[in-house]
Amino acid sequence: KKEKATAVIDCSQSEKSVQVKVLLNDDVWMIGANAVISSSSPSTIYPWFYSTQGRYEVFDGFYSPQLNNTRAAVIYYPPSYFENTLKTDYEVLIMHDGQNLFNASTSFLGIAWQCQDTLDTLIVEGGIREVAVLAPYNTPDRTDEYTYSYDPTEQAGGKGDDYLDFLFDSFLPDVEVSTGGVRGGEGGRVC
Incomplete structure (x- = not known):
């Protein structure tokens, strides 16, 4: 089942960006680099949790x-x-x-x-x-x-x-x- 989740992170003006890592169901961390969210514009991240091979x-x-x-x-x-x-x-x-x-x-x-x-x-x-x-x-x-x-x-x-x-x-x-x-x-x- 595909679900679309939305989170809001409020960055102060002094913070140019913040790095985040998504945790799925309090159990599985997203794979790959931390997502970088900029304070200057809305960001969309696309985490993945299981695939390790292209x-x-x-x-x-x-x-x-x-x-x-x-x-x-x-x-x-x-x-x-x-x-x-x-x-x-x-x-x-x-x-x-x-x-x-x-x-x-x-x-x-x-x-x-x-x-x-x-x-x-x-x-x-x-x-x-x-x-x-x-x-x-x-x-x-x-x-x-x-x-x-x-x-x-x-x-x-x-x-x-x-x-x-x-x-x-x-x-x-x-x-x-x-x-x-x-x-x-x-x-x-x-x-």
Whole structure:
């Protein structure tokens, strides 16, 4: 059963903000970093109490008109994503080489970076705020796309601006549609 709880905390003008931790039924503390409530504007917090592991999902078919290619991407959802469905805006961390981040079966040489282990630990222990990871896979044009200027000695590079345009103008809006809510826009931020 989903219930919406409201609490009012009155901060004096001398206090710019206060940190709080939610206790559920006098028994279970919220997981993650303390919520920071500002005295300058109303705040909404979205606690979660049970999930300690995020999960990732691979999506196919992100088309880039800027680079004229299509690629898959992996999206990591933080631990609270499926527990507290009232929260829809997450800060977003864009990572690259998505096939290498989480899964050895898709990674280069079969060695994944296991980013989910580090993210889960940091989020649950309050070391970082919750973040969703959006990670496009690379393509055969990886060096061209990741390099800002063309290097004639390597005969590669020069599509870095186009790749950034793809990320912000095509990829991020498509992710919001594909996931039904992970976005780095108004409420969320892109890190």
